[in-house]
Amino acid sequence: MRDEWAAVARGVWEEPKTWLIQRFSRIGRSLARLLPETRRGGTSVRREIQPDGGADCRVILDYSCKISEAFDEPLRQVVQETERSAFDIISRVKGLDQTATRLIDYLTKADRDTLDMQTQIQQSTALIERIGQFMRQLPVKIEAERQGAFNLVERINEIMRLGDMAEAIKTISRQTNMVAINAAIQAAHAGEHGRGFAVVAAEVRRLAAQSADAAESIAQAAKTIHGAVHTYLDDRMHRDFSQDLQEAAHVGESVRTLQDSHEDMKQYYKTLLSVVKEYNISMANAIVDTLGNIQYQDVVRQRLERILAAQEHFRAVLRAALDDPAAPSSAQFQSELEQVLSGYLEEESRHGSPDQADDADAAPKIELF
């Protein structure tokens, strides 16, 4: 872009300069043709312009004025157009810079978030490790529990023997009842003397019946307990823990996969951030160069404004000559034209050239006092 602007600056200068020099030369030649005597012998001799030559001269002066005037508007348009382009470039560069800044902000935040996530994952990993240890110890614990259950079954089977004992008690109760019935019969045969014995026999029968009821209750309770405990243990002992263990192992594996994925994601963001930052630095340099090169627009504007001023001066001299038929032949007219040219060239020479940095003899572009 710098080269393009430099070319524009050179072009803007070269064309009008050539045009001005050609224009002045053409007017000089026309005047010389019309007034050959005026320069003869190096002396300035005031002569009347020939009638037809005077008319030609006026036409040249008039058209020079008009042509010069016609150049003004396009030159002003060039100034406006380059200015508009410069504004557009600045605006676009600013937008580009803002987009790049937003991208960097986003990636920096993403990088920071992945670091936070890493801390959380590390904490979760410690917890998962503990769970893993528990899982590894689980089969031993299950086996111990299973063994405990077997021992419990043994104890429960022992409880079941209470039923046998209750049956024995019931048998004894039945026999006691029979004995008590016989005793009651015998007591009845003994009459008055057997009355006390009959009371005892009745009491014995009542106790026998109570014993039988108690034994029945014990047997029923033992059966109920045995049934309930057996059902529970049966479920515990026959349950398939292998699936649970498999699932637990799968959870651990999934967590490790997640951890690996997170590590990949972290690396991805880090690489992305690093690459984008690198591009951003390169783009920032390009933006600085571009914004610096906008100065060419000001350089171009100033050069065009000098040309416009020179043209205006040029036209003023021509118009004065048009109003005075004798003026084109005068030395003053030539002198004024010369002033227009030399004034413009002097103004232009005071200004630095875009190629000044390459010129060893030129004053430095940057000088600190």
Next chain:
Amino acid sequence: MKTIFLVDDSTTMLMSLNELLQKAGFQVETAANGADALNQFKTGVKPDLVITDLNMPGLTGIELIRETRKLPAFRFTPILMLTTESQQAKRQEGKAAGATGWLVKPVAGKDLLGVIKQVLPGA
């Protein structure tokens, strides 16, 4: 954050340099002519660096420097001239008025930032 004051009658110059300097981390204030700049300096605006154009309507860059140097707060403030003018005579005139340095437009962005770092230590 250091403050740089730009004086230029060209809007494109003010806009482009404003962006460039803000991007480099400076706070930027501007004036479109020398008289406005001088008025701001007299009413309390005190930048760390002034960058001014030479040819402006009204007060020229050299006249602005001359007047600014009369203000006690600006006796040692670096003032850079950024202009298309390159002639030695003008440079000497600027130096005599109190300019710190002379830069001929166009100056590459990185070169301008380099000069600013030289005249603004710690920037």
